[in-house]
Amino acid sequence: MNLTNETAVRVVFYxxxxxxxxxxxxxxxxxxxxxxxxxxxxxxxxxxxxxxTTDSRHLVMGRFGDTLPAHAQDTTGCPLRFQExxxxxxxxxxxxxxxxxxxxxxxxxxVWKPWFPVIDYDRCTNxxxxxxxxxxxxxxxxxxxxxxxxxxxxxKTNCPACSRVCPEAAIMFPKYKAGPIxxxxxxxxxxxxxxMKIDISALLGGDVYSLLRTRSERAKSRFSKERDSxxxxxxxxxxxxxxxxxxxxxxxxxLMSLPSxxxxxxxxxxxxxxxxxxxxxxxx
Amino acid sequence: xxxxxxxxxxxxxxxxVPAEVKEGVLRQLCQSGVAFDAVADLCELSARRDQMLxxxxxxxxxxxxxxxxxxxxxxxASAGATLPLDTTEVLNMRVQSIDEVxxxxxxxxLQPNLPAGKVTATDHPVSLPTDTSP
Numbered sequence: 001m002n003l004t005n006e007t008a009v010r011v012v013f014y015x016x017x018x019x020x021x022x023x024x025x026x027x028x029x030x031x032x033x034x035x036x037x038x039x040x041x042x043x044x045x046x047x048x049x050x051x052x053t054t055d056s057r058h059l060v061m062g063r064f065g066d067t068l069p070a071h072a073q074d075t076t077g078c079p080l081r082f083q084e085x086x087x088x089x090x091x092x093x094x095x096x097x098x099x100x101x102x103x104x105x106x107x108x109x110x111v112w113k114p115w116f117p118v119i120d121y122d123r124c125t126n127x128x129x130x131x132x133x134x135x136x137x138x139x140x141x142x143x144x145x146x147x148x149x150x151x152x153x154x155x156k157t158n159c160p161a162c163s164r165v166c167p168e169a170a171i172m173f174p175k176y177k178a179g180p181i182x183x184x185x186x187x188x189x190x191x192x193x194x195x196m197k198i199d200i201s202a203l204l205g206g207d208v209y210s211l212l213r214t215r216s217e218r219a220k221s222r223f224s225k226e227r228d229s230x231x232x233x234x235x236x237x238x239x240x241x242x243x244x245x246x247x248x249x250x251x252x253x254x255l256m257s258l259p260s261x262x263x264x265x266x267x268x269x270x271x272x273x274x275x276x277x278x279x280x281x282x283x284x
Numbered sequence: 285x286x287x288x289x290x291x292x293x294x295x296x297x298x299x300x301v302p303a304e305v306k307e308g309v310l311r312q313l314c315q316s317g318v319a320f321d322a323v324a325d326l327c328e329l330s331a332r333r334d335q336m337l338x339x340x341x342x343x344x345x346x347x348x349x350x351x352x353x354x355x356x357x358x359x360x361a362s363a364g365a366t367l368p369l370d371t372t373e374v375l376n377m378r379v380q381s382i383d384e385v386x387x388x389x390x391x392x393x394l395q396p397n398l399p400a401g402k403v404t405a406t407d408h409p410v411s412l413p414t415d416t417s418p
Contacts, residue, residue, distance in 0.1 A: 008334060021317075028314040031322055032307065035294035040329075040336070041322045043314070056336070113297045114327035118358045122402045149362065152331060174327055174355040175298040182300070182378070183355025185399075 009101045013043045014062035021045075022063055022085065029090040030061075039097055059100045061085045061093065115175060116152035117162060123170035123186065128275035133165045135267050141278040158251045167191070177249075288345035288371070288394050290320035297325050301351065301377045308382035309349055309389075316390065326350055330359040341365040345394050349375045349385050357398045369398050 011034055015021045031041050040056070061083045083096055117130070117138065126147055131139040139162075140150035160181050163171035169186045180186040292310060295301040313320055321340070323329055326348075329337055337360050340346055346367075350356050353374040360367045373394050375385040388395070 008332075008336070015317075024315040024317070028311050031314065032294075032310060035296055035310075035322055035324050038296060038324045038328075040324060043318075043320055043322070045317055045319045047316075047318045114325060114331045116327075116331060118330075118355065118362055120354060120358050121361070122399065172355050172358065174351060174359060175295075175300050177300065179352075183352030183358075185352075185354065 008040070008056040009097070009104060010040045010042060010056040010058050011097050012058055012060045013041065014060050014064075015043070015045045017046075018064065018067045020063040020065065026090075030085075030093040033090040033094045034097055037094055037098070039101075057081075057100070057104060059083060059097055061096075113157050113175070115157045115159075115173065116155045117149055118172045118174060118183075119147065119149060120170045120172060123168045124166075125168055125170075126279075127167065128279055129165050129167065130162045130171060131275045131278070132271050134162050134271065137267075137271075138162070139271075141274070145278045145281040147278070156251070158249075160249060288347050288373075289340070289343055290318065290389055291340055291346060291348045291350075292320055292322040293326045293348065293350035293377075294322060294324050295326075295351070295377075297328060305377045305380075305382055305385070309377060309385045312382065312386045313389070316386075318390075326356065326359055330363045333363045337363045337365040341367050345371040347373045347375060347389050347394065349377055349389060351378045352376055353397050354399050367398060369400050370396050372396055372398050374398065 013022070013027055013031065015027075027043065031043070034041050058080045060080050063086050064082065064084055065086075081100060085093060088096070124147065126145075128141075128147060131141070131147055136154040136156065137151050138149060138154050139147060142148045160173050160176050163169070163173060163176075163181045169180045169190050171181070172183045173181055174183050176182040178184075180190050290313070292313060293301075294306060294310070310322070313322075321336075323336070326337075340348075341360055342365075348356055351374075353376065356374045357367055357372075371394065373388065373396055375388045377385055380388075
């Protein structure tokens, strides 16, 4: 899901000059409902530091009484829409906000859980293991041959596998359940803990990629006409079961969406070549 | 009254922040009468490289009620927004109580706690608020 092209909408609860304050309980219920539906909400009062100004479309809600202006522009030129909220409950506030948001165009129907790797560059050594490991093309290198997350949309929701191959625990998934993958402080024991690392090479008793290549070549040269797709599928499932048992937290649907052994080998070669090229370009 | 902005993350798209904590913090923020920004989900803003993250990072001292400081630092960075180490404090609703978070948000002095460099548990600064004076 590409989120970068969506027009942001921001709801402002205005309780400054020329308005009457709302009961805090009403503000809380309305804000909670709006946040749950994905809106950003700013509360403006006479107390504290004014919130940041953004280039969003703003819906300004408040108890304005007779002073309610219909439309205006903020200091950045972004349009403002004013809405009287006296007498509206939280559901009605949300309905008004959703109608305002819909004026900006249709939104994707599905709610995307923002799940993608976040690199801690204080820890990252640019070893490219994540790039070599990920079969879904999430990682790439920037113009300075530094590892970066390039295709976060390709990441498989709830799958933290790449963080487990990182020798420095530099890959975070902030919505993961436990540390240090969730961003908690990295302890020395984390770096040594066996479960931090999936030794994917060991899964099939050695280098998984070369083994897959060997199997593929052997199968081709041997009796290509006898290749049994059921048997191949069974073998793949066996490997995936092993991986799931070792990792423990890789969703079954992610494992089952992995490509065929041949495709894994092809992608692994591609990723490895990309990583090698990036490493070769690094200053020594 | 402190002189830093307040940003509250509702972590809408996951259940990793205890519901009672984020609800309690939001409720107390609303009761305090203070101005603040609330975002549905900082991860989502980072994913869309939302301009708001840069505005927050460039907007002066800020206290962010969200999750782990290390995660927040790099979520902003991955969106091209660099949070200043010396003027950013992150309150962690995943591990801190409602009182600890709201105490930190209302404290007079800001206690910057973003990790600087490759810290480990042994040299990580204690981030829990110690001064809860109004």
